[in-house]
Each structure stands twice: as structure tokens, then as C-alpha cells.
Amino acid sequence: MENKIEYEIKENVTIVYFFGEIDSHNVVSYRNKLNMILALNDNDIIFHFKETTFIDSAGVGLVLGRYQQLYKEGRHLSLCALSQTAYKVFELSGLFEIMDYLKEVNV
Amino acid sequence: MKNEMILSFRASLENEPFARTCLASFIASLNPTIDEIVEMKTIVGEAVSNAIIHGYNCDSEQTVIMKAMIHDRTVMVQIEDRGQGIENIEEAKQPMFTSKKELEHAGMGLSIIEALCDKMEIISYLGLGTQLIMIKEFHHDQDRNDS
Numbered sequence: 669m670e671n672k673i674e675y676e677i678k679e680n681v682t683i684v685y686f687f688g689e690i691d692s693h694n695v696v697s698y699r700n701k702l703n704m705i706l707a708l709n710d711n712d713i714i715f716h717f718k719e720t721t722f723i724d725s726a727g728v729g730l731v732l733g734r735y736q737q738l739y740k741e742g743r744h745l746s747l748c749a750l751s752q753t754a755y756k757v758f759e760l761s762g763l764f765e766i767m768d769y770l771k772e773v774n775v
Numbered sequence: 776m777k778n779e780m781i782l783s784f785r786a787s788l789e790n791e792p793f794a795r796t797c798l799a800s801f802i803a804s805l806n807p808t809i810d811e812i813v814e815m816k817t818i819v820g821e822a823v824s825n826a827i828i829h830g831y832n833c834d835s836e837q838t839v840i841m842k843a844m845i846h847d848r849t850v851m852v853q854i855e856d857r858g859q860g861i862e863n864i865e866e867a868k869q870p871m872f873t874s875k876k877e878l879e880h881a882g883m884g885l886s887i888i889e890a891l892c893d894k895m896e897i898i899s900y901l902g903l904g905t906q907l908i909m910i911k912e913f914h915h916d917q918d919r920n921d922s
Contacts, residue, residue, distance in 0.1 A: 693788040729881040753813040
């Protein structure tokens with residue numbers, strides 16, 4: 669599967685879909701793309717990981733960095749549809765203490 | 776069953792997906808679950824990126840060595856670099872500790888490895904390099920609950 673990001677702008681929320689793998693090799697280009705998407709409007713954000721096959725601590729850093737950026741702007745970031753291992757990795761990193769987790773998106 | 780492999784590759788982050796995929800193929804004979812494969816790939820990915828980013832400061836002229844052994848249903852993986860070494864191993868193991876904060880590193884690599892494998896050991900010496908040894912047990916097909 670190709671590694672890529674797609675997004676969909678709904679009324680009050682922007683959903684970002686991650687396809688393929690997120691690792692230290694591609695986080696830098698993902699960070700730039702995400703910053704571009706986040707700057708489009710002041711929507712709340714959902715990161716959707718249903719099509720993500722691999723995510724490591726570089727991905728945790730990527731999510732945490734965007735969270736801090738959005739938090740400063742008073743915007744909300746939720747995470748959705750992580751695989752079992754990715755959920756463990758995120759839980760261990762304490763991400764669910766500051767972000768909401770959704771099993772699926774209903775908007 | 777016994778099996779063994781050694782792989783050496785340039786310390787470039789481009790090779791990290793290659794290394795973890797390679798190990799995933801090596802353990803295929805154990806008939807692991809999808810979750811076990813993803814866990815193994817995560818462990819190897821974290822260890823290899825540590826060797827490249829922290830051991831070698833991303834100097835792609837250097838070499839990372841991955842050794843793996845299978846004995847029955849136990850897998851041992853060793854990731855070795857001849858880079859700068861870890862100054863304080865206990866500090867490096869702390870969750871959220873990172874020596875490269877400006878790069879948005881979460882500082883969770885070693886904690887993730889520790890949580891996903893059964894045993895982890897670090898041998899490191901300043902100026903000589905680091906060996907990260909990880910052991911993971913794979914469940915027998917029959918004890919598996921298909922949840």
C-alpha cells in the first residue's frame with residue numbers, strides 16, 4: 669500500500685486519513701503536509717488510522733506535536749480506528765490522557 | 776526448530792522499513808498472528824531507528840547489523856551499531872526522555888520495545904556503540920484465542 673495522507677473537510681471537522689506506514693522515514697514530509705492541511709481552516713481535527721498498517725514512536729511524536737499546535741489555537745484533536753498494536757503504543761505514550769479516542773467517525 | 780540470520784545495511788532511515796519487513800519474513804515460519812507480526816515490526820523499527828538516529832546521528836556511511844535467531848517459538852533479535860554509545864542507559868529508558876527534543880521525538884522508543892517484547896537488554900559503551908537485544912516468545916497455534 670502506498671504511504672499517503674488524504675483529508676476530507678466536513679462542516680466543523682477535518683478528517684485526515686493516513687494510508688500505509690508512519691515511521692521515522694516519512695514523518696518529516698507528513699509533518700509538512702499536515703501543517704498545510706491544519707492551516708486551511710480552524711476546524712477541529714480527527715486523525716483516522718483505519719488504513720494505517722504500521723506506526724511507531726515517530727508517529728507518536730508526529731501526533732503529539734500536532735496536538736500541541738492545535739491546543740494552543742483552542743482546537744480539538746481526536747484519534748480514530750487504531751490497530752491493536754498501535755493502540756498499545758499510543759496508550760503507553762499517554763496520548764489518551766489528553767486526546768479522545770473514537771472507534772469510528774459519526775459526522 | 777532452529778534458524779539464524781544476519782543482515783547488515785547502511786544507516787539510512789530509508790532502510791528501516793526494509794529491516795523490519797525482512798524480520799517479519801524471517802519469522803513467518805512461526806505462523807504468527809497479524810498482531811504478533813506488527814508487534815515484531817514495531818520493536819525492530821524502534822531499535823533500528825535508534826541505531827541510525829542516536830547511534831550514528833544519521834550518518835548513512837555507517838552500518839547497522841541485525842542478527843536474529845529462532846529457537847522453537849522464541850525469537851531473539853539483536854540490533855548493533857558502532858556509533859556513539861548511550862551515556863546513561865537508565866535515563867534513556869525513562870518514558871518521554873529524548874536527547875533530540877527539537878526533532879519532535881516522543882522519547883518512547885525504548886519504552887515501546889520493553890512493553891512489546893518479553894525481555895530487552897542494552898549493552899552500550901561510549902564511543903564504541905550499542906547492542907540492543909530483544910527476546911519475544913510466540914504463542915503456540917493451539918493456545919491462541921481468536922479474539
